[in-house]
Amino acid sequence: MSWNIDKEKLIDYKSESWTEDYFVSTPNNEYGIVVYNIEEWRMGAYAGLIGIYSNSENPKRVLNSSRTSIYFQNDQTFDFLEKSDCIVCRKPAHNSNNLKGDFPFILINLKKNQFAFYEFDSMSVYYGLKETEKNKAKLIEVHPRELEVLNKERRTNEIVDLDKLKWLDLINFDRALEKYYE
Numbered sequence: 001m002s003w004n005i006d007k008e009k010l011i012d013y014k015s016e017s018w019t020e021d022y023f024v025s026t027p028n029n030e031y032g033i034v035v036y037n038i039e040e041w042r043m044g045a046y047a048g049l050i051g052i053y054s055n056s057e058n059p060k061r062v063l064n065s066s067r068t069s070i071y072f073q074n075d076q077t078f079d080f081l082e083k084s085d086c087i088v089c090r091k092p093a094h095n096s097n098n099l100k101g102d103f104p105f106i107l108i109n110l111k112k113n114q115f116a117f118y119e120f121d122s123m124s125v126y127y128g129l130k131e132t133e134k135n136k137a138k139l140i141e142v143h144p145r146e147l148e149v150l151n152k153e154r155r156t157n158e159i160v161d162l163d164k165l166k167w168l169d170l171i172n173f174d175r176a177l178e179k180y181y182e
Contacts, residue, residue: 003032005059010036010051011066022048022072026080026087029056031110033087038072045125046072047092052110062110068176070106071125076142083134084162085111090124091176098181105129106176107162115173116165117180123152135162 007013007021014037022035031052038048050070052063071077071090079088087108094102103125105118120127126143139158141147147154172179 003053003056003059005032005034005051005053007034007036007051009061010034010049011064012037012049022074022077024075024078025056027082030054031062031087032056032059033078035070035072035077041069041092045092048072050089052087052108054110063108063170063173065174065176067174071103073125076128079129079137081107081129081131081137081162083131084137085109086162088129088137090120091117091180093177093180095181100181104180105160107165108170108173109167110170112167113170114167115170115176116162116167118160118165123147123150123155126150127155129160132159136160137162 019038025032031054034051035048038046041047047069053059054062071092077089089106091104091106093104101119101121103122104120106115108115126147127139128142129137130140131137137160139155141156168179
């Protein structure tokens with residue numbers, strides 16, 4: 001980890017010998033993100049908790065949740081929309097009593113202290129978001145071969161207008177799943 005982060009201060013942090021924590025910083029090095037307590041929640045699918053920090057010289061925790069886990073896929077866990085100030089990841093959200101997609105993207109804007117969902121099904125793990133201009137992104141294929149094999153309707157190049165998303169106060173991040181299904 002290139003930032004001096006005291007992981008023991010992360011909410012519910014457990015140091016496991018069989019799994020390693022994951023660290024990445026945003027392309028402009030403004031934020032550092034730790035994914036920890038990574039567990040296999042479904043065969044071959046992993047999720048973990050996140051801690052996000054600002055200031056690489058003197059790290060300050062700006063977001064941490066013990067209740068909202070995110071989908072973990074090594075170096076494909078996050079997308080960064082720099083012009084829009086957003087960190088993007090995915091949230092497992094299966095709920096058989098609800099018709100909403102069970103694997104939405106979560107967009108986190110720390111400058112505005114907000115987060116939003118972009119509804120999606122389990123196919124979201126094969127896609128990423130690439131910024132086209134401020135507050136606009138398009139879906140790109142991260143795993144095109146898997147999409148070919150699955151032979152389902154593709155959403156490639158679909159435009160995501162961040163201005164049309166329902167933004168929620170970051171104070172509710174612990175209740176993200178509940179907020180998604182409201």
